[in-house]
Amino acid sequence: MKITKELLIKNGACAGQVELFEKVFPDGRDCPGDNAAATKAGLNAAWTMRRFELTGCVRGWHDTGQLSSEEHYLSGRLNDIDGVAAVRWWHPTGQPKAEAHYLNGLLNDVDGIAAARGWHDTGQLLREEHYKDGLLNDADGIAAARGWHDTGQPEYEAYYLNGKTNDIDGVAAVRGWHDTGQLLREAHYLNGQRNDIDGVAAVRGWHDTGQPSHEEHYLNGQRNDIDGVAAVRRWHLDGTPQREEHYRDGGMQ
Numbered sequence: 001m002k003i004t005k006e007l008l009i010k011n012g013a014c015a016g017q018v019e020l021f022e023k024v025f026p027d028g029r030d031c032p033g034d035n036a037a038a039t040k041a042g043l044n045a046a047w048t049m050r051r052f053e054l055t056g057c058v059r060g061w062h063d064t065g066q067l068s069s070e071e072h073y074l075s076g077r078l079n080d081i082d083g084v085a086a087v088r089w090w091h092p093t094g095q096p097k098a099e100a101h102y103l104n105g106l107l108n109d110v111d112g113i114a115a116a117r118g119w120h121d122t123g124q125l126l127r128e129e130h131y132k133d134g135l136l137n138d139a140d141g142i143a144a145a146r147g148w149h150d151t152g153q154p155e156y157e158a159y160y161l162n163g164k165t166n167d168i169d170g171v172a173a174v175r176g177w178h179d180t181g182q183l184l185r186e187a188h189y190l191n192g193q194r195n196d197i198d199g200v201a202a203v204r205g206w207h208d209t210g211q212p213s214h215e216e217h218y219l220n221g222q223r224n225d226i227d228g229v230a231a232v233r234r235w236h237l238d239g240t241p242q243r244e245e246h247y248r249d250g251g252m253q
Contacts, residue, residue, distance in 0.1 A: 077105030135163030164192030193221030222250030
């Protein structure tokens with residue numbers, strides 16, 4: 001039988017290669033099904049760790065035999081072990097794909113390192129997300145969530161406060177860029193809700209030429225016409241109007 005996932009029921013980091021499941025749990029309880037049955041049924045090893053509050057490790061492999069994932073659990077909760085991220089994934093090439101740091105089952109930054117990070121298969125940073133006690137949070141002025149194109153150019157950033165999207169010092173809570181570096185979109189938030197700010201539309205977008213592509217007006221998280229201006233307006237690449245939509249309290253008129 002080809003092993004594609006295994007469950008190590010023991011303390012410490014993953015080490016060695018074992019059968020898919022041990023015969024019994026450390027306290028003597030029967031293992032849920034034999035190896036073949038568990039594999040055929042697609043039994044979720046991570047679920048097993050949580051269900052039985054086990055301490056140990058879950059690992060998975062690509063079809064090529066290359067390690068694809070590794071998860072560390074402490075009493076059934078995802079937890080970093082000996083400085084190693086609780087969850088790690090790899091591309092089929094062996095390049096790191098992503099990692100996530102957990103403390104007592106909650107995503108958390110560790111020693112200034114973002115709680116969640118991902119990489120393109122080239123090794124270029126793809127994304128990173130900062131968490132505190134399981135909630136997205138900016139870290140020392142750095143946006144809670146950031147992403148990059150495979151060229152290294154910024155792709156997006158999002159600012160959060162206690163898990164809610166929020167503008168910071170006049171900067172839009174969410175911004176995105178074309179791979180050329182040209183601004184693609186921005187969205188303003190107040191306490192987790194989209195909102196126009198100082199007369200500026202809550203959502204704005206641009207073509208890669210720099211021409212406006214669309215804008216959307218929001219009030220308290222709902223699309224709304226503002227002073228007779230349609231809540232949603234879109235423009236063709238040449239700047240001519242494409243479409244507009246009127247809203248009141250989130251309902252299309």
